[in-house]
Amino acid sequence: MFAQVLYTQWKWARTELVLYVLAAFLIPTIIIRTGFSYVITYDIHSALGVSTLAGVCLAALAMLCAFGLAWRPYILDAGLKHVGPLSLPVSWGAFVRMRFLAGATLLLIPAAAVWFGGVLAAASVTIPPTLHAYPGGLAIRFYLASLVAYAAAFALQYVAGKHAVRVAVIVLVVVAVAEIAAQMIGFSSIVAGAWNMLTNWPGPFAVFAARWMLIDV
Amino acid sequence: MSEPRRVVRGLTLPLAIALASVMAAPRVSTAQSTAQYRARLIAALRDRHALRDSLDALHAHRIAEVPPDSMSSGRLHVRYSKATLGPSLDATLRGAVRQAAGDVDAEFGDAQIGDSGAVLVVSRVNWGMFTALGFDAVLVELSGGRGRMSPVRSPITERKLADALVDMIGTLATDGVPANVSRWAGYHTPARPLTHDDWEAAALDLATSNSSVARTCYSGSVAGCESALGLTTVRDSLSEWYTPEGWRALVASWNVQPGDPALAAAHAECVDKKVMATCERLARSRPVPVPLDMATRSTLFNLAIARGGRSAYAKLRSAHGTPLEVLSAVAGIAPDALVDDWRTHTLASVPHGVRPGAAEATVLLAWTALFGFAATRRRS
Numbered sequence: 001m002f003a004q005v006l007y008t009q010w011k012w013a014r015t016e017l018v019l020y021v022l023a024a025f026l027i028p029t030i031i032i033r034t035g036f037s038y039v040i041t042y043d044i045h046s047a048l049g050v051s052t053l054a055g056v057c058l059a060a061l062a063m064l065c066a067f068g069l070a071w072r073p074y075i076l077d078a079g080l081k082h083v084g085p086l087s088l089p090v091s092w093g094a095f096v097r098m099r100f101l102a103g104a105t106l107l108l109i110p111a112a113a114v115w116f117g118g119v120l121a122a123a124s125v126t127i128p129p130t131l132h133a134y135p136g137g138l139a140i141r142f143y144l145a146s147l148v149a150y151a152a153a154f155a156l157q158y159v160a161g162k163h164a165v166r167v168a169v170i171v172l173v174v175v176a177v178a179e180i181a182a183q184m185i186g187f188s189s190i191v192a193g194a195w196n197m198l199t200n201w202p203g204p205f206a207v208f209a210a211r212w213m214l215i216d217v
Numbered sequence: 218m219s220e221p222r223r224v225v226r227g228l229t230l231p232l233a234i235a236l237a238s239v240m241a242a243p244r245v246s247t248a249q250s251t252a253q254y255r256a257r258l259i260a261a262l263r264d265r266h267a268l269r270d271s272l273d274a275l276h277a278h279r280i281a282e283v284p285p286d287s288m289s290s291g292r293l294h295v296r297y298s299k300a301t302l303g304p305s306l307d308a309t310l311r312g313a314v315r316q317a318a319g320d321v322d323a324e325f326g327d328a329q330i331g332d333s334g335a336v337l338v339v340s341r342v343n344w345g346m347f348t349a350l351g352f353d354a355v356l357v358e359l360s361g362g363r364g365r366m367s368p369v370r371s372p373i374t375e376r377k378l379a380d381a382l383v384d385m386i387g388t389l390a391t392d393g394v395p396a397n398v399s400r401w402a403g404y405h406t407p408a409r410p411l412t413h414d415d416w417e418a419a420a421l422d423l424a425t426s427n428s429s430v431a432r433t434c435y436s437g438s439v440a441g442c443e444s445a446l447g448l449t450t451v452r453d454s455l456s457e458w459y460t461p462e463g464w465r466a467l468v469a470s471w472n473v474q475p476g477d478p479a480l481a482a483a484h485a486e487c488v489d490k491k492v493m494a495t496c497e498r499l500a501r502s503r504p505v506p507v508p509l510d511m512a513t514r515s516t517l518f519n520l521a522i523a524r525g526g527r528s529a530y531a532k533l534r535s536a537h538g539t540p541l542e543v544l545s546a547v548a549g550i551a552p553d554a555l556v557d558d559w560r561t562h563t564l565a566s567v568p569h570g571v572r573p574g575a576a577e578a579t580v581l582l583a584w585t586a587l588f589g590f591a592a593t594r595r596r597s
Binding site (some may be wrong): 001011042043044045046048092093094097100104129131134136137138140141145147148150151152154155156157159201202204206207210211212213214216 | 263279420421424425427432435465466469470506568571572577578580581582584585586587588589591592593594
């Protein structure tokens with residue numbers, strides 16, 4: 001049954017997956033090649049700046065892939081009032097697990113494109129002597145980051161159901177109001193503390209705050 | 218809404234934007250003569266002295282105002298107002314002073330801290346944009362009109378307060394740094410122990426420096442490290458520290474103002490057309506930066522202090538010679554051994570964080586499993 005769920009999800013997502021793959025392949029290639037053509041060999045800060053820019057774009061792409069693959073199946077199922085999943089001879093929990101694993105499997109495709117694009121980009125430029133290329137490490141980071149973001153978005157969607165967007169907006173508004181109030185009365189930042197918990201080790205999104213560098217020291 | 222009022226409202230925004238753009242437009246600068254420049258410098262110096270005198274007077278007044286309640290622990294003496302602090306903050310301060318006294322002993326050992334220990338003034342202030350809504354904060358300052366103060370914001374804990382007290386003591390401990398060492402370090406000799414982030418920043422500075430001697434240091438040359446740290450005498454820093462490509466990289470890092478067309482043209486000639494003679498002329502027109510920055514140089518200073526143990530600060534006060542000789546005497550090891558130790562420490566801190574480690578990957582997979590599990594708990 002997992003193969004059937006995976007095939008269905010592939011059919012729904014293949015157009016956007018092609019776009020993700022193209023972006024994952026072209027981002028490092030174009031940014032690194034274009035950026036390095038302006039970089040002086042020993043101006044290593046500029047070289048790292050180019051690499052950082054490619055990393056930021058890839059981190060954003062990882063998030064985009066994650067949210068796209070997490071939300072689309074639910075929205076399509078909800079459009080048919082979940083008749084398909086509920087008519088299957090498996091429990092809802094088992095079905096959601098298969099949906100989840102199918103999305104996680106499909107995320108391997110853009111991650112492979114990141115690796116291939118990284119290898120080509122690194123081979124096409126002259127890297128300063130104290131720097132090295134890490135296409136494999138970057139692809140693994142891309143996969144793990146997109147996986148954890150996918151899991152978080154998937155959980156939000158499947159726990160909050162059709163109210164997922166409303167819940168996300170309410171959380172954002174409450175956090176913004178609390179932060180403004182705290183700042184106005186001179187209290188330490190609340191958002192900074194929560195943000196640090198989420199984005200510092202061992203928080204779930206620490207992977208996004210790490211070094212996303214195709215070319216690094 | 219009537220027609221004239223609508224017209225007025227419609228024009229308000231464009232007029233405001235136009236006014237703001239006129240006010241924010243760059244002004245044409247005019248060159249000043251040497252005499253004008255000298256007069257302005259003298260006036261600025263006079264203002265500085267007046268400001269310093271008034272600050273000293275203000276600080277002395279603040280110190281005199283503090284009631285004589287006090288508590289001591291080791292070489293740490295704190296003056297405060299028990300009535301103003303209140304029982305809760307008073308208890309927190311007592312705990313903080315005890316912690317800080319232990320930290321001071323561990324970190325500064327035999328360092329001479331003031332004539333008979335350090336006297337710190339702790340006072341309670343209102344902190345925030347609006348007084349009525351403000352939260353309590355505690356100010357920690359050095360006595361004796363030194364002017365340095367550090368606020369501890371809510372929530373005020375023993376640890377935060379103790380850290381502020383130790384930080385103040387650090388200022389006193391590094392008072393005795395010889396002038397040439399202080400100058401070499403860029404007047405940045407923090408007393409706090411080095412963290413992993415400090416070492417990582419130093420490693421990045423070493424690995425990303427534009428300087429040729431920094432690259433030889435990276436590859437294993439201790440002499441290269443000493444030169445890159447600015448510890449050796451150089452005749453021509455530009456040619457000894459940087460290659461012609463490095464001159465170009467130095468010039469490329471400048472932010473050239475559009476108000477100087479001659480400089481902009483020369484900058485473009487160096488960076489875009491790669492005319493090395495122009496790069497050299499421009500690079501020599503400004504002070505040549507020491508290859509490794511002052512934060513990196515301070516890691517060597519802190520390493521020497523750490524190697525020197527309890528007597529490090531005492532030795533720092535009495536040591537003589539070049540900065541490298543002083544640091545070597547403080548650490549109690551040969552200069553080359555100290556720099557080699559620094560290089561080993563620095564290179565060990567080069568971040569190899571692109572590929573997630575096993576622990577990081579495990580934690581990420583655990584978060585993924587947790588989110589996935591949460592998703593299966595609710596039936597649609």
